Amino acid sequence: MQSEVDGPAKTDIAVDLKGSVFTLPVLQIRTGSIDEIESELTQRLSAALAFFKHAPVVIDLEKLSGEGLDFGALLKLLARRDLVSVGVKNGTAQQNALAVGAGLAVLKGGPLQDILAEGKVTEYTGAQKSTEKTRPVSKKTEPLPTAAKIVTQPVRSGQQVYARGGDLIVMAAVNPGAEIVADGNIHVYAPMKGRALAGVLGDTTARIFCQSMQAELIAIAGNFRVFEDQMPADIRAKHTQAYLDGEQLVVEAL
Amino acid sequence: MAKVIVVTSGKGGVGKTTTSASFATGLAMKGNKTVVIDFDVGLRNLDLIMGCERRVVYDFVNVLNNESSLKQALIKDRHTENLYILPASQTRDKDALTEEGVERILTELKESFDYIVCDSPAGIEKGALMALYFADEAIIVTNPEVSSVRDSDRILGILAAKSKRAIDGAEPIKEHLVITRYSPKRVEMGEMLSIDDVTDLLSIPLVGVIPESDSVLGASNSGVPVIHDIESDSGQAYADVVDRFMGVNLPLRFLSVEKKGLLSRIFGN
Numbered sequence: 001m002q003s004e005v006d007g008p009a010k011t012d013i014a015v016d017l018k019g020s021v022f023t024l025p026v027l028q029i030r031t032g033s034i035d036e037i038e039s040e041l042t043q044r045l046s047a048a049l050a051f052f053k054h055a056p057v058v059i060d061l062e063k064l065s066g067e068g069l070d071f072g073a074l075l076k077l078l079a080r081r082d083l084v085s086v087g088v089k090n091g092t093a094q095q096n097a098l099a100v101g102a103g104l105a106v107l108k109g110g111p112l113q114d115i116l117a118e119g120k121v122t123e124y125t126g127a128q129k130s131t132e133k134t135r136p137v138s139k140k141t142e143p144l145p146t147a148a149k150i151v152t153q154p155v156r157s158g159q160q161v162y163a164r165g166g167d168l169i170v171m172a173a174v175n176p177g178a179e180i181v182a183d184g185n186i187h188v189y190a191p192m193k194g195r196a197l198a199g200v201l202g203d204t205t206a207r208i209f210c211q212s213m214q215a216e217l218i219a220i221a222g223n224f225r226v227f228e229d230q231m232p233a234d235i236r237a238k239h240t241q242a243y244l245d246g247e248q249l250v251v252e253a254l
Numbered sequence: 255m256a257k258v259i260v261v262t263s264g265k266g267g268v269g270k271t272t273t274s275a276s277f278a279t280g281l282a283m284k285g286n287k288t289v290v291i292d293f294d295v296g297l298r299n300l301d302l303i304m305g306c307e308r309r310v311v312y313d314f315v316n317v318l319n320n321e322s323s324l325k326q327a328l329i330k331d332r333h334t335e336n337l338y339i340l341p342a343s344q345t346r347d348k349d350a351l352t353e354e355g356v357e358r359i360l361t362e363l364k365e366s367f368d369y370i371v372c373d374s375p376a377g378i379e380k381g382a383l384m385a386l387y388f389a390d391e392a393i394i395v396t397n398p399e400v401s402s403v404r405d406s407d408r409i410l411g412i413l414a415a416k417s418k419r420a421i422d423g424a425e426p427i428k429e430h431l432v433i434t435r436y437s438p439k440r441v442e443m444g445e446m447l448s449i450d451d452v453t454d455l456l457s458i459p460l461v462g463v464i465p466e467s468d469s470v471l472g473a474s475n476s477g478v479p480v481i482h483d484i485e486s487d488s489g490q491a492y493a494d495v496v497d498r499f500m501g502v503n504l505p506l507r508f509l510s511v512e513k514k515g516l517l518s519r520i521f522g523n
Contacts (some may be wrong), residue, residue: 159415
């Protein structure tokens with residue numbers, strides 16, 4: 001389609017460089033010990049393994065506070081878990097240099113709002129250059145992260161619904177064997193009998209709200225709880241919320 | 255406009271073929287020109303239940319492969335006017351079914367029939383997917399026990415995701431629930447799920463409950479669909495299913511434990 005506009009000129013352009021905004025899972029490293037990282041990862045990824053298969057991840061070094069880290073070993077570990085490491089952020093100059101040496105990019109930016117705000121600025125400066133080939137990062141390229149996904153049909157056994165980048169609201173039953181997953185919060189206004197995983201990209205502030213809690217599994221940011229036999233009477237079939245209190249997954253009646 | 259109705263369940267042995275046979279017969283008895291197709295290629299049973307196994311010369315796969323005409327393969331039912339059977343092949347497997355082939359046959363059948371009933375094989379593999387792909391309406395057959403209900407739930411999910419109507423974004427398939435092998439006594443004893451348990455989970459309209467009955471087995475063995483047995487509760491329950499499907503509002507029957515009379519209590523039964 002584009003060739004009609006560009007005409008023959010297109011042939012001498014081998015590549016096009018464009019900007020785009022992506023939401024990437026961030027792996028926050030809190031220790032320099034590869035063993036500890038490995039055991040923690042095993043524990044956390046098991047809850048939502050399929051979602052992280054071949055997922056690109058950014059390694060956040062903020063909580064490492066300058067401690068040394070063997071990037072080579074870390075990359076090997078992540079590769080074994082089918083994760084694709086793309087870069088580091090919040091590293092010290094020394095850490096960044098090591099990361100670059102290990103083949104990683106150094107990324108700037110924090111939460112999505114900041115990047116979007118930054119994007120707007122780029123758009124301004126970009127507009128002044130007339131021969132701009134790279135498209136500036138703009139708000140239009142990505143929907144706002146607050147957009148919630150609303151499901152009105154029952155989610156049945158074997159079905160999976162994923163709200164990428166936002167909340168998930170389900171207004172019909174989630175049956176046993178069904179799985180509902182969101183990067184943000186999950187609301188279910190009908191019997192919740194399947195599995196619910198909120199904050200799968202690591203948002204520990206995500207919550208799950210159910211009108212009638214009968215779930216098989218509840219997980220927030222990788223912390224999960226399985227209801228194998230009888231669910232505790234104080235939450236069973238009740239209005240319930242689940243949230244993280246530190247590492248502890250709290251499921252309580254509303 | 256001819257309607258394609260798939261009879262499906264996910265789980266095997268719940269009564270899909272029995273239901274297909276009686277339902278198709280019931281539609282034909284009401285004066286609708288009806289054909290029932292056996293999609294269980296390789297494990298054909300419908301012809302046995304319909305009592306026409308010795309009259310099978312050409313089958314569904316022969317027509318798919320242009321080895322015979324549709325007219326040659328269709329078997330006219332002996333008991334009921336307006337009813338035809340398209341039997342499955344016993345010697346082939348489900349890979350013989352192709353989307354283009356099935357579509358061509360259904361299109362041809364739509365020209366001369368009011369209802370096309372597709373008897374699905376068990377499972378969620380190719381045979382079952384082909385049987386439901388072109389459906390306008392679906393009859394979900396479930397036994398009142400957890401694994402059957404779970405599998406029916408799965409099939410409902412597949413109807414909502416993988417059928418042609420779902421893929422084209424057309425009006426969704428109209429779903430109807432038939433609960434078979436229902437035993438009021440065992441429900442009362444807590445050995446079986448109740449009707450409410452089943453309908454709560456599947457949340458689709460119920461068009462009938464068929465009580466567990468010896469007459470179903472007898473009918474299968476003699477090759478006469480049980481709907482012909484108007485003395486039996488199962489036969490009457492299937493007749494009700496057809497009426498409800500056609501939009502008649504009837505109360506559910508045969509849901510409570512039969513009180514045994516004095517004589518049968520003395521002489522046993």
